[in-house]
Amino acid sequence: MERKHNKQPKLHIKKGDTVKVIAGDDKSTAQRERTGKVLEVFPEKNRAIVEGINMVTKHEKPSAGKPEGGIKKVEAPVHISNLMLIDPASGKPTRVGRKLDDKGKLQRYSKKTGEFIK
Incomplete structure (x- = not known):
């Protein structure tokens, strides 16, 4: 059997899925469950961006379009092994x-x- 070296591995989540964070800084606690919708998946890096999870602060330099610049919060990628799919049916x-x-x-x-x- 021939091996396919350039083939991307199949992942257990896709864009649009609802997932729960099971490990890391955004892990669920008894008081709150950290879930979100998958916005983007990066199969080559085994990472995904989840809505409202792993928020980081980005500094924007002032430019012609936005002269005031500023600080904004954006989602950073999370490793796929730290996410678990939420079954849409149950x-x-x-x-x-x-x-x-x-x-x-x-x-x-x-x-x-x-x-x-x-």
Whole structure:
């Protein structure tokens, strides 16, 4: 069997998924659950940008378009291993697997409920 060196690995999350942070500084606590929508995924770096998670401060230099400059908060990428998909059907965090559907296409499925995702 030939190896495909340039092929990107399949990831368990996609843009638009709702995820829960399971590790790192933004990990959920008993009082609050840190969840957000995936805005962008970087498969080559195994990272994703999640809405409202891992906020960092960026300093903007004054320019012609924005003469006052300023400080703004933006989301920084989070490693994919620190994120867990929230099942759209049940609303609970679940592990993700891949199996063939009835049409023979490889689809993601929830290991908790066994149902296909999207």
